[in-house]
Amino acid sequence: MVRIAAVGDVHAQRGAAPTFKADFANINARADILAIAGDLTAHGLAEEAEVLVDILKGVNIPIVAVLGNHDYHQRQQEEIKRVLKSSGILALDGETAVVEAGGFNVGFIGTKGFGGGFGMGALPDFGEEIFRMMYREGVNEANKIRRGLETIKADFRVVLLHYSPIKETLHGEPPEVYAFLGASIMAEPINRLGADLIIHGHSHYGTEKGTTSGGIPVRNVAISTMGRPYTVYPLGG
Numbered sequence: 001m002v003r004i005a006a007v008g009d010v011h012a013q014r015g016a017a018p019t020f021k022a023d024f025a026n027i028n029a030r031a032d033i034l035a036i037a038g039d040l041t042a043h044g045l046a047e048e049a050e051v052l053v054d055i056l057k058g059v060n061i062p063i064v065a066v067l068g069n070h071d072y073h074q075r076q077q078e079e080i081k082r083v084l085k086s087s088g089i090l091a092l093d094g095e096t097a098v099v100e101a102g103g104f105n106v107g108f109i110g111t112k113g114f115g116g117g118f119g120m121g122a123l124p125d126f127g128e129e130i131f132r133m134m135y136r137e138g139v140n141e142a143n144k145i146r147r148g149l150e151t152i153k154a155d156f157r158v159v160l161l162h163y164s165p166i167k168e169t170l171h172g173e174p175p176e177v178y179a180f181l182g183a184s185i186m187a188e189p190i191n192r193l194g195a196d197l198i199i200h201g202h203s204h205y206g207t208e209k210g211t212t213s214g215g216i217p218v219r220n221v222a223i224s225t226m227g228r229p230y231t232v233y234p235l236g237g
């Protein structure tokens, strides 16, 4: 068994106490890998990424992270990634990483993902160029997931996202904002190619547990949705 601890939407910032405090005390004994599902920072500042790194300084297990929409807000996403990588965090932006932990190889495909909506209500590739650009951004993110799942060779495969690939884990949010919280286009390659676990954040007032139409477990790990600093999901137990 390998234990994946996960949290998202920590929204680190200097000098402010968040409503749900990130707390990783004892995580080294409770989990084998920590996965962080984006919105690492409150305002997208590289100095806020340094605050997060400071919060994580006692964590000795491997850390895998993706960025969220907040981390793009000041166009400092490359600097944020550099801050994470220089402290040993595997910051994935469409890349894969295989982590050896608990006697297993765990393969991650990590990417931010994008919105666009779900099923019949999803954004079509039609009309004004700006909407078609949004559609293509969703396709690009889905392709990153597909390529990752096609290449990973590991005992377990985890898809780490910020945006949600299903509606179910958004329940609790106003339905009007679902299209800004995720896109079903991302679930297609995962259902087709398979995965053991999908982790996402971004939905602060959603539902923790869901399943894709292909039966793959999805976990919304936004810290305010979970109401705890992190959750441990065992694989292969």
Ligand SMILES: [Fe+2]
Pocket (backbone or CB within 6 Å): 009, 011, 039, 068, 070, 202, 203, 204
């Ligand atoms: Fe967030």
Ligand SMILES: [Fe+2]
Pocket (backbone or CB within 6 Å): 039, 068, 069, 070, 162, 201, 202, 203
């Ligand atoms: Fe977000």
